Amino acid sequence: MKQMNWKELPHAGTILDAGNADGYETGSWRSFKPRWIEENCIQCLFCWIYCPDTSVTVKDEKMTGFDYKHCKGCGVCAVECPGKKGNKAIVMEEEGK
Amino acid sequence: MSTTTKEKPVTLKTLTNKQDLLSGGHRMCAGCGAPTVVRQVLLAIDEPVVISNATGCLEVSTCLFPYTAWRVPWMHSAFENAAATASGIETMYRALRKKGKIKKNMKFIAFGGDGGTYDIGFQALSGAMERGHQLLYICYDNGAYMNTGIQRSSATPFGANTTTCPAGSKIPGKLQKRKDLTRIMAAHNVAYAAQASPHNWRDLMTKVKKALASDGPAYMGIVAPCNRGWRTQTDDSILLSRLAVETCYWPLYEVENGTWTINYDPKDKKKPITEWIKPQGRFKHLFAPGNEWMLEKFQQIVDEDWESLKKLQGTFGR
Ligand SMILES: Cc1ncc(C[n+]2csc(CCOP(=O)(O)OP(=O)(O)O)c2C)c(N)n1
Numbered sequence: 057m058k059q060m061n062w063k064e065l066p067h068a069g070t071i072l073d074a075g076n077a078d079g080y081e082t083g084s085w086r087s088f089k090p091r092w093i094e095e096n097c098i099q100c101l102f103c104w105i106y107c108p109d110t111s112v113t114v115k116d117e118k119m120t121g122f123d124y125k126h127c128k129g130c131g132v133c134a135v136e137c138p139g140k141k142g143n144k145a146i147v148m149e150e151e152g153k
Numbered sequence: 154m155s156t157t158t159k160e161k162p163v164t165l166k167t168l169t170n171k172q173d174l175l176s177g178g179h180r181m182c183a184g185c186g187a188p189t190v191v192r193q194v195l196l197a198i199d200e201p202v203v204i205s206n207a208t209g210c211l212e213v214s215t216c217l218f219p220y221t222a223w224r225v226p227w228m229h230s231a232f233e234n235a236a237a238t239a240s241g242i243e244t245m246y247r248a249l250r251k252k253g254k255i256k257k258n259m260k261f262i263a264f265g266g267d268g269g270t271y272d273i274g275f276q277a278l279s280g281a282m283e284r285g286h287q288l289l290y291i292c293y294d295n296g297a298y299m300n301t302g303i304q305r306s307s308a309t310p311f312g313a314n315t316t317t318c319p320a321g322s323k324i325p326g327k328l329q330k331r332k333d334l335t336r337i338m339a340a341h342n343v344a345y346a347a348q349a350s351p352h353n354w355r356d357l358m359t360k361v362k363k364a365l366a367s368d369g370p371a372y373m374g375i376v377a378p379c380n381r382g383w384r385t386q387t388d389d390s391i392l393l394s395r396l397a398v399e400t401c402y403w404p405l406y407e408v409e410n411g412t413w414t415i416n417y418d419p420k421d422k423k424k425p426i427t428e429w430i431k432p433q434g435r436f437k438h439l440f441a442p443g444n445e446w447m448l449e450k451f452q453q454i455v456d457e458d459w460e461s462l463k464k465l466q467g468t469f470g471r
Pocket residue numbers: 208209210211231232233265266267268269270295297298299300301306
């Protein structure tokens with residue numbers, strides 16, 4: 057993301073653009089990447105409620121995948137995913153493989 | 154689980170329609186429990202809310218000037234005074250409301266880590282509770298001063314290895330048991346005091362709603378695993394918060410206007426404390442030969458606290 061110069065910085069330690077950290081990409085921290093296997097997904101949404109990085113995407117009350125711009129690859133979603141008949145709907149895979 | 158709210162129970166499906174009020178892009182460590190706690194707290198609230206945040210991991214890592222992950226009004230506080238900051242904001246709100254300058258019903262929350270709450274911020278917290286401000290203080294409890302490199306706090310569990318009570322040839326980690334702050338808050342006769350855990354999101358959110366609806370000050374202690382300080386994996390924060398509850402290290406309970414309720418009683422399924430501490434590197438030395446007494450003592454501490462909590466429920470329960 058583009059760094060602000062001193063003329064652009066807000067005054068007196070205020071930040072008026074609430075949630076602007078959204079522009080910062082923490083996805084580059086990842087060494088493992090979650091992969092969604094849709095056919096094993098029971099839409100329990102546990103991944104969504106437990107993700108520390110607001111990185112499980114939802115639409116129309118359903119899990120739709122991951123926000124890889126922010127996901128740090130912690131693996132919490134994969135651990136908590138119950139999957140279908142013991143088959144996980146989220147698996148962690150090494151980056152760059 | 155016994156809860157008394159008459160509202161329809163929240164479901165994850167309907168919650169997904171709400172905007173997440175903590176954005177991605179914050180710099181808490183991968184797999185940290187604290188941002189999950191914050192997301193759940195914010196998702197539980199329907200009214201406009203103002204936050205004050207004590208210095209600590211959550212504060213420094215969610216707001217690196219000029220960027221913030223918070224989509225609600227949020228104020229930085231020093232390490233020791235988040236409760237005083239929230240008291241001031243709440244008092245200003247009441248004054249402006251009296252003058253008719255604010256019409257909305259607003260809520261106020263202070264967040265602090267356990268160092269900022271149990272130790273250095275304790276005086277400000279105790280004062281805010283005694284003065285009776287209409288605010289909720291939430292301690293996300295990771296059991297040490299994590300942001301400055303894992304120093305012991307009065308919330309650090311017995312036996313844990315920290316940089317200021319290092320397990321070695323002189324001492325085997327922390328020799329004292331943790332301070333029970335939730336009970337100390339209940340002893341302030343606050344309107345609401347409770348313990349929660351992010352693995353049980355429904356219980357946690359119900360408690361936030363109750364705390365904010367109660368007439369008077371409220372306190373919540375929420376366990377928040379820290380993989381850096383606990384020496385664990387990045388993927389087990391929810392698993393470990395669940396085990397903290399299932400071993401009764403971190404019982405889920407609430408005190409509403411003096412009435413004590415245990416929200417989860419594992420009965421004969423209570424797990425041994427070793428199940429919670431075994432995966433944590435900070436307790437590794439407890440399993441070394443010669444330290445068997447520490448495992449026994451830890452179990453004894455947990456059992457005694459749990460039994461005394463049940464007695465409190467028996468005496469002051471419904
Ligand atoms: C008066 C004062 N002393 C020391 C510090 C340095 N300091 C910043 S964060 C921190 C530790 C915070 O620990 P805790 O409240 O447990 O939160 P955590 O970082 O574990 O989330 C310390 C000691 C400070 N900011 N102010």
